[in-house]
């Protein structure tokens with residue numbers, strides 16, 4: 001695991017935009033397409049907006065990038081809580097990505113159908129290739145969740161399915177989410193986390209003993225890929241380093 005600490009959220013977004021852009025260019029030297037899994041929440045907004053501007057909008061070969069999502073709130077696309085909508089507004093609409101390269105988790109069919117359909121989409125996208133997302137961007141909640149893997153819920157124990165849906169009582173909505181086993185096949189996973197409200201949880205996730213029931217973010221351990229945590233000083237505040 002590699003930990004990268006930036007002064008504040010603005011600096012962090014700058015660093016991550018540069019890091020991601022270099023990484024994409026490097027990976028594309030030896031393959032034709034790049035598979036990028038986006039995260040929802042608020043933290044990545046600034047990053048997406050930066051990627052949509054110079055120099056990144058100019059240097060990233062958008063036509064070679066395929067976008068997927070790590071999780072989705074089962075609300076209509078027009079709803080401002082919809083994760084895909086946020087990515088469209090801050091990035092995808094601005095850089096003009098080919099619609100065929102954008103693979104959203106649908107919220108216009110039932111959540112179970114959507115999860116089953118997404119698993120099919122992934123399986124047909126990867127075909128006989130290894131299921132290796134080139135990059136999975138993740139966030140962490142102050143309760144230690146990532147994706148829609150919330151503490152204490154059965155979804156944290158999922159070992160087989162790639163995509164699942166379930167009703168999240170605390171938020172009175174269905175969620176559709178990739179599971180930890182499929183994310184752990186990624187070549188690279190990058191967590192983006194900011195804020196003092198996440199400092200204790202971050203310390204527990206990174207430095208504490210393994211307790212995925214309590215801190216589902218600990219489930220993310222790429223089998224063969226890299227794991228990077230990009231955090232700001234406030235989030236890193238409780239750690240020993």
Ligand SMILES: O=C(O)[C@H](O)[C@@H](O)[C@H](O)[C@H](O)COP(=O)(O)O
Pocket residue numbers: 039040041042043044070071072073083138139140141142145146147148
């Ligand atoms: O749909 C979601 O809610 C997410 O994808 C979720 O896992 C998110 O990444 C974390 O809740 C962190 O969100 P913030 O970055 O907004 O704190």
